[in-house]
Amino acid sequence: MRRIAAKYLYTLTSAEPLENGFVEVDEDGEVVRVGVSEDPSLEEEWYDGALVPGFVNAHCHVELSYLKGRFSKGTGMAGFIDQINALRDTSSRPRKIAALKEQMDLMWKAGVTAMADISNCDDSFEVKASHPMYTRTFLEVFGTEPEDCQAIIEDVRNLRARAQSFGLDAAPTPHSCYTMSPELITRSSIEGLNSGFLSFHSEESPEEEEMLMHGSGPLWENRKAAGMSTPPVTGEISLKYFLARLIAGLESPVEGNVLLVHEVCLDEYGASLARRILAHPFFAVCPRSNLFIHNALPPIDLMRRSGIPICVGTDSLSSNDSLDMVSELRCLQENFSDVPLGEMLIWACRNGAEFLGKSGRFGTIEPLKRPGIVLIGGLSPEGRLTDASASRRLV
Ligand SMILES: [Zn+2]
Structure with missing residues (x-):
């Protein structure tokens, strides 16, 4: 039995920490008991910081x-896509696998217990299968030409079979409104929701909104210049278009956990539609990626008011300098200073676990769970994040 105590213990059953809290865990990392220390000076393992459950990197x-x-910063979405296309296959498979293993190990050490990860190929499968971090893999599809839809669905079914042969939880997921034919969005969403989960890049940039609403703008021009078909111009926000593609093939409200990733351009109307049409909607915010690509941030206050649970993701190293959850939270704190740390931690731990359907195991520090125990050090005297704040896994 190990007993760990700290100035703050965030169990995340609420947003308030226990001051001078302790947690006892057994050899398997299972939480046995949580409480408040009568005399912190007598604790053998005590930290000047915050104990939190393992993070869930939601994207x-x-x-x-x-x-x-x-990647260059500040290129906007169209410029970002050009860079991805130019750089995607410039490394050998062994180097790609070594790079992703290094990052998974770093994330694990920094306290990421579970991850919702997007895959376009099988590069990550073997590493994920043997890694202590829990992952759910979203096998992402895109394709602008309607006639390619059937072949893409067959390919992703093969990729799913391969992921499942490694014992991974994996299912197809659609990429975004601007990279897919209408029928592929519907077909791949049905495939994905058979598993109970979907992760979708939604309203990531003003360019996406302009493309869907008006059939213009840099992203529209980019797609046209590449000779690709573009989605129908609806005059409506792209989130509405996506939801319409869902209920073109599924009953409303649509069952399953649906993660709307980014939502930089979310408005009140879109949030109310998502609440009405999706039985279990979630948001994933990736603030440092949004700043990297187009120097924008999601409307956090609107998201908080919407009642839709917010999760936190790092996005990838093509649009971020590190895959570090504390850096994402610090970025949120710098830009939305009225959000308490405990609330942001609920986003970064508990809500992500709920999205993954793993709240029985992860996301809060409670008896019988095995969430991992993580220390965040370098807090201010008021218990806020500072430039010195960093996380490390204790359990
Ligand atoms: Zn992404």
Whole structure:
């Protein structure tokens, strides 16, 4: 039995920490008891910091880890896509696998217990299968030409079989409104929701909104210049278009956990539609990626008011300098200073676990769970994150 105590213990059953809290865990990392220390000076293992459950990185593309440091910032979405296309296959498979393993190990050490990860190929499967971190793999599809839809669905079914042969939880997921034919969005969503989960890049940039609403803008021009078919111009927000593609093939409200990733351009109307049409919607915010690509941030206050649970992701090293959850939270704190640390931790731990259907095991520090125990050090005297704040896994 190990007993760990600290200035703050965030069990995340609420947003308030226990001051001078302790947690006892057994050899398997299972939480046995939580409480408040009567005399912190008598604790054998005591930290000047915050104990939190293991993080859930709700949005990553770990297979893109080999692209670290190679992208220019502030290019906007169209420029970003050009860079991805130019750099995607510039590294050998062994180097790609070594890079993603290094990043998974770093994330694990920094306290990431579980991850919702996007995969376009099988590069990450073997590493994930033997890694202590729990992953759910979203096998992402895209394709703008309607006639390619059937072949893409067959390919992704093969990729799913391969993922499952490694014992991974994996299912197809659609990429975004601007990279897919209408029928492929519907077909791949049905495939994905058979597993109970979907992760979708939604309203990531003003360029996406302009493309869907008005049939213009840099992303529209980019797609046209590449000779690709573009989605129908609806005059409506792209989130509405996506939801319409879902209920073109599924009953409303649509069952399953649906993660709307980014939502930089979310408005009140979109949030209310998501609440009405999706039985279990979630948001994933990736603030440092949004700043990297187009110097924008999601409307956090609107998201908080919407009642839809917020999760936190790092996105990939093609649009971020590190896959570090504390850096994401610090970025949120810098830009939305009225959000308490405990609430942000609920986003980064508990809500992600709930999205993954793993709240019985992860996300809070409670008896019978095995969430991992993580220390965040370098807090201010008021218990806020500082430039010195960093996390490390204790259990
Ligand atoms: Zn992404």
